[in-house]
Amino acid sequence: xxxxxxxxxxxxxxxxxxxxxxxxxxxxxxxxxxxxxxxxxxxxxxxxxxxxxxxxxxxxxxxxxxxxxxxxxxxxxxxxxxxxxxxxxxxxxxxxxxxxxxxxxxxxxxxxxxxxxxxxxxxxxxxxxxxxxxxxxxxxxxxxxxxxxxxxxxxxxxxxxxxxxxxxxxxxxxxxxxxxxxxxxxxxxxxxxxxxxxxxx
Amino acid sequence: xxxxxxxxxxxxxxxxxxxxxxxxxxxxxxxxxxxxxxxxxxxxxxxxxxxxxxxxxxxxxxxxxxxxxxxxxxxxxxxxxxxxxxxxxxxxxxxxxxxxxxxxxxxxxxxxxxxxxxxxxxxxxxxxxxxxxxxxxxxxxxxxxxxxxxxxxxxxxxxxxxxxxxxxxxxxxxxxxxxxxxxxxxxxxxxxxxxxxxxxx
DNA sequence: TTGTCAAGACGAAACGTCTCGTTTCGGGAT
DNA sequence: ATCCCGAAACGAGACGTTTCGTCTTGACAA
Numbered sequence: 137x138x139x140x141x142x143x144x145x146x147x148x149x150x151x152x153x154x155x156x157x158x159x160x161x162x163x164x165x166x167x168x169x170x171x172x173x174x175x176x177x178x179x180x181x182x183x184x185x186x187x188x189x190x191x192x193x194x195x196x197x198x199x200x201x202x203x204x205x206x207x208x209x210x211x212x213x214x215x216x217x218x219x220x221x222x223x224x225x226x227x228x229x230x231x232x233x234x235x236x237x238x239x240x241x242x243x244x245x246x247x248x249x250x251x252x253x254x255x256x257x258x259x260x261x262x263x264x265x266x267x268x269x270x271x272x273x274x275x276x277x278x279x280x281x282x283x284x285x286x287x288x289x290x291x292x293x294x295x296x297x298x299x300x301x302x303x304x305x306x307x308x309x310x311x312x313x314x315x316x317x318x319x320x321x322x323x324x325x326x327x328x329x330x331x332x333x334x335x336x337x
Numbered sequence: 338x339x340x341x342x343x344x345x346x347x348x349x350x351x352x353x354x355x356x357x358x359x360x361x362x363x364x365x366x367x368x369x370x371x372x373x374x375x376x377x378x379x380x381x382x383x384x385x386x387x388x389x390x391x392x393x394x395x396x397x398x399x400x401x402x403x404x405x406x407x408x409x410x411x412x413x414x415x416x417x418x419x420x421x422x423x424x425x426x427x428x429x430x431x432x433x434x435x436x437x438x439x440x441x442x443x444x445x446x447x448x449x450x451x452x453x454x455x456x457x458x459x460x461x462x463x464x465x466x467x468x469x470x471x472x473x474x475x476x477x478x479x480x481x482x483x484x485x486x487x488x489x490x491x492x493x494x495x496x497x498x499x500x501x502x503x504x505x506x507x508x509x510x511x512x513x514x515x516x517x518x519x520x521x522x523x524x525x526x527x528x529x530x531x532x533x534x535x536x537x538x
Numbered sequence: 539t540t541g542t543c544a545a546g547a548c549g550a551a552a553c554g555t556c557t558c559g560t561t562t563c564g565g566g567a568t
Numbered sequence: 569a570t571c572c573c574g575a576a577a578c579g580a581g582a583c584g585t586t587t588c589g590t591c592t593t594g595a596c597a598a
Contacts, residue, residue, distance in 0.1 A: 147563065147577055170455060173552060184579040189554065250451040253510050254371060263513055294514075295523060298504035303496070306503040309454050312464055313495075322496060330500075330531035348542055348598070374587060385544040390589065543596075553586070561578065568571075 143190055155181035156188055160202040161244060169199065169247030196251045196258055203244050204265055215277040221286040222328055224277065229300065229320035236308045236315060249309060271297060291331040299327040344391050356382035357389055361403040366441060370400065370448030397452045397459055404445050408467060416478040422487040423529055425478065430501065430521035437509045437516060450510060472498060492532040500528040 159180035163172050174195055178185045192198045216224045235241060252259045274297055281287040287296070300323055307313045360381035364373050375396055379386045393399045417425045436442060453460045475498055482488040488497070501524055508514045 144576065147575090149562085149578065152578075168455065174554085175552065178579090182579075184577095184581080185554080186556085186580095187578065190577080246454050250454045253447050253451045253454075254369065256512060259512050263511070267511075267513075292523065295504070295527060298507065299500060299527065302503035302507040303499035306499065306507060310464070310468075311457060311460050312468075322493065326496060326500065326531040330527040345541065348540095350543065353543075375589085376587070379544090383544080385542095385546080386589080387545090387591085388543065391542080540598090541596105542598100543594105545593085545595105546591105547593100548591075549589100551586100551588075554584100556581100556583075558580085558582095559578100560580100561576105563574105563576085565574100566572090568569105 148191070149187075152181065152183050152187055153191070156183055156198065157202040157205055160198045161206070164199055164202070164247055165240060165243045168243060169250065172199070174198075196255060199244065199247060200251070200258060200261065203248055206241075207266055214273055217277055217280055219284065221277075221281040221284070222324055225300065225324040225328075226317075226321050228274075229304065229324055230317050232301070233304060233308075233315040233317070233320050236304075246309070285333055287328070288331045288333050296327060296331050299330065300324065349392070350388075353382065353384050353388055354392070357384055357399065358403040358406055361399045362407070362445060365400055365403070365448055366444045369444060370451065373400070375399075397456060400445065400448060401452075401459060401462065404449055405466060407442075415474055418478055418481055420485065422478075422482040422485070423525055426501065426525040426529075427522050429475075430505065430525055431518050433502070434505060434509075434516040434518070434521050437505075447510070486534055488529070489532045489534050497528060497532055500531065501525065 156177060159177045160172070163176055163180065167176075172195065174185060174188055177183075177198065178188055188198065192201070215228055218224055236245075248262070252262050271294075275293045278287060278291075278293050278296060282289045282291070303323060304315065304320070307319075308315055313319065357378060360378045361373070364377055364381065368377075373396065375386060375389055378384075378399065379389055389399065393402070416429055419425055437446075449463070453463050472495075476494045479488060479492075479494050479497060483490045483492070504524060505516065505521070508520075509516055514520065
């Protein structure tokens with residue numbers, strides 16, 4: 137069996153771990169993922185290369201962890217629920233669009249998506265650790281709207297979320313259109329038209 | 338000005354050009370884009386490395402061209418127009434989903450998308466040479482449907498296309514769900530609900 | 539005769555492995 | 569409670585390998 141030899145986690149240096157993840161995140165923003173080197177991460181973190189190779193299998197894994205750390209604080213968030221689904225969704229989508237424009241997030245998240253496309257294992261990890269929790273929070277809000285009669289109770293919530301987010305992220309990734317509030321609002325309005333409750337009482 | 342020195346195109350070897358593009362396409366499918374090397378392309382094509390560097394600026398450009406060649410035959414295509422928009426769109430989306438499953442196309446197109454995400458210049462080239470012609474053909478079909486009263490005449494056609502295609506390509510890229518006919522049909526139905534003509538009159 | 543061609547030598551850069559001493563940690567003996 | 573000591577991770581960087589993009593050579597074709 138290819139039982140991999142794990143180093144002893146309890147003796148791991150927290151200082152080094154944090155320094156590596158911080159250096160990775162900074163360097164991705166500065167030079168881009170493609171030009172990022174393990175040696176540069178080690179140098180900036182003040183760490184031996186072996187310390188990186190001991191705990192991470194690849195450059196992609198390091199960068200993934202460095203991004204994961206950022207979103208770990210936001211884990212338990214819930215979407216706003218004022219009772220007005222359309223207004224709440226517009227708020228959230230506008231915020232998402234604004235987040236995409238943040239220079240500090242742009243380079244690392246672009247790199248993450250690029251890796252996800254070609255690496256099935258990383259894609260699975262991404263769905264489990266980052267995508268799934270977010271999706272569940274969004275679904276909670278949609279279920280609340282279903283109970284309030286603002287959304288078709290039979291709607292496929294995964295499909296609803298794809299309608300809301302897939303065009304947004306695709307346009308951002310491909311840089312094909314500016315992501316302004318008008319677009320975010322149009323997305324919400326069209327999606328709600330597609331999934332509003334049946335008219336007849 | 339950085340006027341780039343172009344080699345003499347008239348003396349270019351057509352045999353080498355085709356061999357390079359063919360080798361590039363084959364190798365991407367075999368070993369993946371990340372492990373693809375210029376030297377391997379040159380070796381398989383029976384070509385000197387300099388012959389590649391003379392005509393293409395980067396590995397990405399070679400692979401892009403090798404994919405572009407494939408789609409050049411399909412340039413003037415039009416979507417089916419039987420008069421039934423819903424049926425036609427389902428046909429097209431099912432075909433697109435099936436195309437995504439084709440093993441020969443999968444690796445190169447995944448690589449292309451990964452590069453597009455991180456390379457703005459390549460993204461612009463992609464939109465101009467591959468995305469725009471396709472989008473225009475699809476819009477033609479949608480305008481026909483607008484004239485036939487099957488689609489809201491005021492609908493933003495770019496938004497309609499994003500609703501139809503963005504969820505499909507996103508699920509394929511992220512490998513989050515299987516792309517079956519049921520999903521394709523659901524996409525079409527929900528999109529048409531969102532953009533059907535006003536009920537009145 | 540001029541410029542592209544195939545072939546491959548070349549230095550630079552980054553890889554992943556490895557070997558150094560050094561530092562840190564936990565358990566046993568004092 | 570304090571000290572000692574071995575084990576393991578640590579910082580640093582040398583090492584051989586791979587791939588890069590450039591450069592050189594001689595053949596050949598327009």
